[in-house]
Amino acid sequence: MSAALHRPRIAPGRIVAWTLLALGGIVMIMPFVFMISTSLKTPEQVYDLRLIPLRPTLKNYVELFADARFLNWFVNSLVTSTIVTLSVLFFDSLVGYTLAKYRFRGRSFVFIAILSTLMIPTEMLVIPWYLMSASLGWIDTYWGIMFPGLITGFGVFLMRQFFSTVPDELIDAARIDGLSEFRIWWEIALPLVTPAMSALAIFTFLGNWTAFLWPLIVTSEKDLFTVPVGLSSFASENLTRWEMVMTGAAVSTIPTLIVFIVFQKYIIRGVVLSGLKG
Amino acid sequence: MYDRLTIHQKQAFWAWVFLAVPVVFFIVVRFYPTFDAAWISLTNWSLFREPKFIGLANYKEMFQDPVFWKVFANTFKYLALGLPVSLLISFTVAYYLDRVRFMHGLIRGLYFVPYLTTAVAMAWVWRWFYQPVPIGLFNDALSAVGLPQQPFLRSVDQALPSVLAPAIWAGLGFQVIIFLAGLRAIPETYYEAARIDGVGAWTILWEITLPLLKPTLLFLIVISSIGFLRIFDQVYNMTVDGQGGPLNATRPLVLNIYNSAFVDYDMGYATAQTMVLFLVLLVITIVQLRLLRSK
Numbered sequence: 023m024s025a026a027l028h029r030p031r032i033a034p035g036r037i038v039a040w041t042l043l044a045l046g047g048i049v050m051i052m053p054f055v056f057m058i059s060t061s062l063k064t065p066e067q068v069y070d071l072r073l074i075p076l077r078p079t080l081k082n083y084v085e086l087f088a089d090a091r092f093l094n095w096f097v098n099s100l101v102t103s104t105i106v107t108l109s110v111l112f113f114d115s116l117v118g119y120t121l122a123k124y125r126f127r128g129r130s131f132v133f134i135a136i137l138s139t140l141m142i143p144t145e146m147l148v149i150p151w152y153l154m155s156a157s158l159g160w161i162d163t164y165w166g167i168m169f170p171g172l173i174t175g176f177g178v179f180l181m182r183q184f185f186s187t188v189p190d191e192l193i194d195a196a197r198i199d200g201l202s203e204f205r206i207w208w209e210i211a212l213p214l215v216t217p218a219m220s221a222l223a224i225f226t227f228l229g230n231w232t233a234f235l236w237p238l239i240v241t242s243e244k245d246l247f248t249v250p251v252g253l254s255s256f257a258s259e260n261l262t263r264w265e266m267v268m269t270g271a272a273v274s275t276i277p278t279l280i281v282f283i284v285f286q287k288y289i290i291r292g293v294v295l296s297g298l299k300g
Numbered sequence: 301m302y303d304r305l306t307i308h309q310k311q312a313f314w315a316w317v318f319l320a321v322p323v324v325f326f327i328v329v330r331f332y333p334t335f336d337a338a339w340i341s342l343t344n345w346s347l348f349r350e351p352k353f354i355g356l357a358n359y360k361e362m363f364q365d366p367v368f369w370k371v372f373a374n375t376f377k378y379l380a381l382g383l384p385v386s387l388l389i390s391f392t393v394a395y396y397l398d399r400v401r402f403m404h405g406l407i408r409g410l411y412f413v414p415y416l417t418t419a420v421a422m423a424w425v426w427r428w429f430y431q432p433v434p435i436g437l438f439n440d441a442l443s444a445v446g447l448p449q450q451p452f453l454r455s456v457d458q459a460l461p462s463v464l465a466p467a468i469w470a471g472l473g474f475q476v477i478i479f480l481a482g483l484r485a486i487p488e489t490y491y492e493a494a495r496i497d498g499v500g501a502w503t504i505l506w507e508i509t510l511p512l513l514k515p516t517l518l519f520l521i522v523i524s525s526i527g528f529l530r531i532f533d534q535v536y537n538m539t540v541d542g543q544g545g546p547l548n549a550t551r552p553l554v555l556n557i558y559n560s561a562f563v564d565y566d567m568g569y570a571t572a573q574t575m576v577l578f579l580v581l582l583v584i585t586i587v588q589l590r591l592l593r594s595k
Binding site for chain 1: 311312314315316318319321323324325326329330331332333336337340345347349378393397399400401403405406407408409410411412413414416417418419420421422424425426428429431434435437440459463466469472473476477478481489526530532533536537541542554557558561562567571574575577581582585
């Protein structure tokens, strides 16, 4: 018997549905395509809307980075997002583990208290944070950009869920073997929740890389801007130079696109796992 | 000393060692500012003078301020337009994508990318799309097929939906992924039974798929509502000088809060508005919890 006989017939309806879905998907990424295409055009070509520039040029990128400000903003975003992510991974998983695996008085109170912080919108906290930063000299510092996000209620909640699935016997066995409490967490429990850790890492990093409101508030010196704040100010200054605005937008977006392409599988699983980004 | 503790006491000891720094953090960076915000809203604090307790004067000013009501209405316009449109599109996409095997992951990826990218950068790309001819893509396309030009961001009527569009666009992928997970969780046997009974696709959708999708739908409604009510990045970057114009037509609550606090330096008035935002979001969360429990 030939395999063809067993192959299900492809209904015409399915082909139509597939085609429409694929077209919709292409429409979804058109803003990226136009952004990159325009960033490769000279000012005279901007009004020519063809997708593939006649004479693509990297001139805009050279001009953008010649200015050094963008490079500066890149470093700021990279450093602050990385430190916040490391801090979140360390503390959120440690707290999640403690709340999942230790029996002690006050445990549920601490958990509910941390959970309740999820109901407080950032917008309500930014003004007290700003006043706090102003009186402590944290305005225009990395610390000022980073401190609100160093530990998150959401991450604690996520990690607690995952540590609950780690069997108690494993931890007890490690105790009998004489491992210290810290090393039980670090060497025994933590390796068992790497899927949750990678999801938390990716979302924390991207969330901080794209964050706008708080960095906008806490920085006023251009040297301290993060990429989104810098781009916003750069674009307002270059309002009529759309090829430069698009180059700035492309430079800000390309790192997130790379993260997505590399980690797509983890990211999609992470969204389903955790239900949200922040 | 430590060696004399019982196993339970040792556990409690280590638990509090591990929790010490985070507990201080949550008190200083989350709880104290929350109460501080409530207190500031009762003062006339600007950065340039000492705060003075003025009771509910900020709230009174707010309720008499036509701009506040305009902004409040705008905020709910974003929600009322954004929620149904985004859920309808994302459900349709997920519903069909669920049956597609060929290049499933790639197509899903195409819908999802905008969710992860910098909203500020994308706001500027969309702002460019909306420019008049010969710059803007949309108007160029309209004129190419002989349709009249549209003012988009320059029009009091069109500006709000124009600013909303990139926010909907950016959130679609997230909604699609959650819908897909919800659809996957529906047991295949339900569909098989329905097919054996000769039930049509439309009836299956309304009688099986959607009712079983209720928790997913509820989750997405709450998360997306909160997202639309907190819209800021797009408005700040797509309107002239980030003012939410023309004539405040696009200004949402968060932008008004930002302006009160960091343009007018009226911290008391700004925090009073954040209390309103907090209450609105709280009501939505409580309604969600109720609905989930009643299930």
